[in-house]
Amino acid sequence: MVNYINVAPIYEMWKERVLPADWQVVEGQPSRLNILLAEDQIDMGFVSSYAYAARPERYQILADLSISATGPVGSVFLFSRIEPEALDNKLIRLTGQSDTSIRLVKIILEEFYRVRPRYEVGTVCGDGVRLDGVSAVLAIGDDALRLRVEGSYPVQLDLGEVWHRTTGLPFVFSVCAVREPFLAAEPENARAIRRTLVECRQQGALRMAEICDRVARRIPMDCEACSAYLMGIEHDLSPVKCTALERFFQYLIDRGEAPPAALPLKIFQ
Missing domain, CATH: 3.40.190.10 (Periplasmic binding protein-like II)
Structure with a gap:
């Protein structure tokens, strides 16, 4: 899990739940989580979109989860x-x-x-x-x-x-990527985690004022500014955001910064 407040609408709800003991969370900056996933030290996580594009043969993207924005992202x-x-x-x-x-x-x-x-x-x-x-x-x-x-x-x-x-497109800064070997061994567990993350996202959207009150002091910023910021952060992965990911990845491929196999996207439902 990214250790920034931009995932608070998901993570604050996750922390309230009673979850299976083997669902262990590691927090870190996106670049650190990229390394942990690449080194097989974690099985899935909110990593940089580029981390998926750079090693598409190793991962799939969990459906309907991202850190993204349609317009200003604010951070x-x-x-x-x-x-x-x-x-x-x-x-x-x-x-x-x-x-x-x-x-x-x-x-x-x-x-x-x-x-x-x-x-x-x-x-x-x-x-x-x-x-x-x-x-x-x-x-x-x-x-x-x-x-x-x-x-x-x-x-x-x-x-x-x-x-x-x-x-004219949103931008997807982070996807929730999962290792192919983990999917092969634990597909139902992966589905259960994805379903829980989506439920947390939905619950967090309904409790945004409470979440802002919890996390604003970390910056520090006032609750009104925190609310305005978090309202601009989106955590879904709609079809238009998949199109946006494809556009970004095509830029990377054309610039020699990602392999052609980054497309088409591999989405795990």
């Missing part, structure tokens, strides 16, 4: 000192917390804005972080929420909004 930003059109050959620091967001920002800058910045991966906010010579930073999750509150960058580019404006 995946390019924070810049200058306009994006002026970032050609400028240095951008990329968070190492999400493989998907790194690929997305490169697509947006290189394919949509037609600029070719220089990139480095590192820490983008916090005490003691040095950003000498850095024109922009890619931040996600709770880091992005904190930088928005601080307001220290004049240009704040919401990557979900730019993608939607350009393609």
Whole structure:
């Protein structure tokens, strides 16, 4: 489970349930969960969409679950000192917390804005972080929420909004991927977990005010701002979102960043 508040509408409900003892949850940043899944240390999880695209022969996608947005996502930003059109050959620091967001920002800058910045991966906010010579930073999750509150960058580019404006599609930042060997050995268990996650998602949508009150202090942000943010996060995987995933994966394939086997999508019902 991703350890950001963007999964709180699912995870807070999950934590209230009495679940089988062997349904053990590991929390982590998306990039960390990608590694754990690739190394067979977890069986399924909310991982970067790119993690599936990079190794499609290893996984399937659990139906009707994602971390996505139709328009502004509110927690995946390019924070810049200058306009994006002026970032050609400028240095951008990329968070190492999400493989998907790194690929997305490169697509947006290189394919949509037609600029070719220089990139480095590192820490983008916090005490003691040095950003000498850095024109922009890619931040996600709770880091992005904190930088928005601080307001220290004049240009704040919401990557979900730019993608939607350009393609007309939602963007799926994370899917719930499951290892093929686990599906082969435990298909009914996988179905039961998927069904429980969907039920938690549905219940969380009905208790959003309570959830915001629980998690807003982690940033910190006020409950009204937290509610506005979480209302923009979506956790389904509708047909149009599958189309959006296909568009993103086609970009990755065309850029040599994912194998052709990333398409068609493999969805586990």
